Amino acid sequence: WSAEEFRQHAHRVVDWIADYWEGVDERPVLAQVEPGEVAAALDVTIPDEPEPVEAVLADLDTHLLPGLTHWQHPRFFAYFPANSSPPAVLGDLLSSGLGVQGMVWATSPAATELEQLVLDELARALGLGEAFCHRRTDGQPATGGGVISDTASTATFTAVLAALHRASGGTVRTAGTAGTDYVLYGSTQAHSSLQKAAMMAGLGEDALHLVAVDPWTQAMDVAALRRAVEADRAAGRTPFFLQAALGTTGTGAVDDVPALAAVAREHGLWVHVDAAWAGVAALLPEHADVNTGVAEHADSYVTNPHKWLLTTFDCSTSWVRDRAALIGALSVLPEYLRNPASESGAVVDYRDWHPQLGRRFRALKLWTVLRCYGRSGLQAHLRSGIAGAARVAELVEADPRFALAAPPSLGLATFRLVADTGGRPLPDDHAEQATRELMTVLNTSGVAYLSHGQTDGRTYLRWAVGGWRTRLADVEHTWQVLSDVAASVLDGG
Template identity: 55%
Template sequence: MATHMDPDEFRRHGHEVVDWIADYWSGLHDRRVTPNDPPGTVTARLPATPPEYGEGFEQILADLDTVIAPGLTHWQHPGFFGYFPANTSAPSVLGDLVAAGLGVQGMLWATGPACTEVETVMLDWLAHLLDLPPRFRSTGPGGGVIQDSASSATLVATLAALHRASGGEWRMSGVTRRYRVYTSTQGHSSIEKAARLAGLGDDGVRAVEVDETLALSPKALRTALEADRAAGVVPALVVATIGTTSTTAIDPIPEIGEICREYGVWLHVDAAYAGAAAVCPEFRYTHSGLEYADSYCFDPHKWLLTGFDCDAFWVADRAELIEALSVLPEYLRNAATESGAVIDYRDWQVPLGRRFRALKLWFVLRWYGVEGLRAHIRSGVQLAAWFADRVTADERFEVAAPHPFSLVCFRLRAGDEASSELLTRVNATGRVYLTHTRVAGRYTLRLAVGSPLTTHRDVALAWQLIAELAGQDGPGHVDRDAV
């Protein structure tokens, strides 16, 4: 019968796991980005019941190679250009390992003083790094917290906004009036989900029209607010986006902020992907108007080398957030909380429990430093710009939207069917992976650069594949070494 793994066994097997991860990273170029097996393949390789007796670690590690890795979409692959990046890095993995080993449950300051205080400082570091308004710092009325994702940040912002809009009635009686959330037609689907979870339903969200750049129209927003007020609906929340999911459009935050202030509506700014770019001074123009925001978030786990999950979420007034979400049963009461001198992050999120996520962020920020992070962001932007230039120079293609960051949206001029077929051909090669969206109703391919393993050679390979397969009737072969 297997016993607990003792420290010496852990040390030996831990080295084996680190070696496996390092070998995995170094061998990613030789793997397909996506598996080529049908659904159910991994299930068929797994036993139907758990083992009666413990197995040797060697067998567990071996099954990573035979069962798990072949069934993965490899998000860290240098040819992964789909969705937005969810990159990680060695310092982040090591920080996660330490956090897992410590096994801290940081729901209260009292249950993990270092867990709480490191997180507070790391969010202040990030606020400094992105040059966020002073009111988001912990030294002022606001402060930051790590959520699991931007979706959770949107939900928390929605709940706090309802608390404010109802004058506190929402916390006591729930949704007793008609409230509404506003975002652009390009807003993330998590906004709709948050409204459902908050009890507003799908009718509680109004999609506001966009301009020719796919950014939210302030004029249309004002019209929507006026119409709802006249109909007895209470405007509760506006979600503006810096870097929309489809095309990375940038909503005009200053104009939206002025309107929100005039109407007394909570403004949440979602910069899940693009917020990381603001570590570079030349991209901070995208944050113009944040002084109007009541809350703001971005995902270090997308483009800032910190493994999932890690969303950085700030509020301008933490008292409003805590008042909306705080529940204090007797079994959580303690002297530190009663003193009012500490932060209990359980009051800043939906769950009670929380991991020591700030540790991996601490490792990343210390390992790379400001200049290392800026170099990573600038590399992605430059590679995307190079790719966009190739697209523009080929008369068969067109760039479908502005590309201020590291996402390029493009399509074949021949139409939707041709563009869709091209994406299928490209992804079928297994060498790269792209996704799609629709821009102005037309089928559009998306290429998003972000992996720290991606180099110019990988982007050049992607373009060579796309250019050659655009003129073929089926998948062809491209020699990577020839690029």
């Protein structure tokens, strides 16, 4: 394609995306296909001759759209939002058009420096404190810094590797632990990426010690953590890593970082804070306390703008207080990447900050989002998610058939069916079956999409509000439908 041909095709594609957004509300949220249906309908033979982009769009319309679950649908309330806002799409497009690789500073200096600047700005906006910034404004030497990775799973994995490096006195640089029985801690509600990180770090499946939570708040039990660490030490194991969660995946539970960190400090544990979903809420003055304790106590912290903060996947931002531990764990310098800037020590080379070498210019889309929304736009978006979930919680509490499963948390409400239409308590097995059926019927209706979780073997439904196209009317409409489905499920219909 010539530049002119690209321009024409690109206009066509941008029109397609705008039309998709305008029309997606009319589509079922959840894909309505059986396994293999999409594959059976598509012919992906490489054509002998070039085809026009219209041919791709036609197949997208006919064969792929029916097989997609629409994450940008205003009534997508499952998991957590994965917002792909218009400014983010354009920022991503610019990044693709530039096609630069920022693996070391020298391969595209502005890519590295914009990422440093944007992450410093975001660290300050989220209240993480100067210690996590590449360039401090308080006159202290900068020893930390932030990086954009693909996912929180990667950020957590690298935090584990950095912590292992520190705990081993700088000797562990590869997966494998030289015979030491290292232990990590997270709550029973910790995201599964912690388990995966332990496995990938070569620590074995038993290395992760899951700590009990409070039965109502689902926050980690601080006394139980202390007992676990002491028992492991007494058994000759080597505790080295604690993950605290600010906003768990299940119910959005918030761990008490200062209290947990006090235990961690006594035992020399690295404190990693997983705020993948909730951390960005600290952009709101009224929720600045979400990240309480991070500035003072965390060694590393992760939050995902690709969840609630309007930035097209993938964009996970993480910070470390001591970048030497991270770089010490991961730095490998092949001859072909040697260059005077790296050797001067004056620049950051992001190849040392995560597993992969090549890296997209993701800072561009994040910066585009931050500028095109501005603080006021970002705050309005976050507030509308929180208001939506508060409305869900209000509706649940006003309906005797339902009960909250945990305290509502920011943009997330969790609940289950507990009583029949007359308000009489259901036996546990009946409540369980009715709750699951409610979810299945609602989701297959295509009206909305909710996901689920479990505590103590009891299922609850998760209603996460925070999509960029979601309005309060979408919440109200979904509740109406859900309420009717509940009535029919409870009547055995």
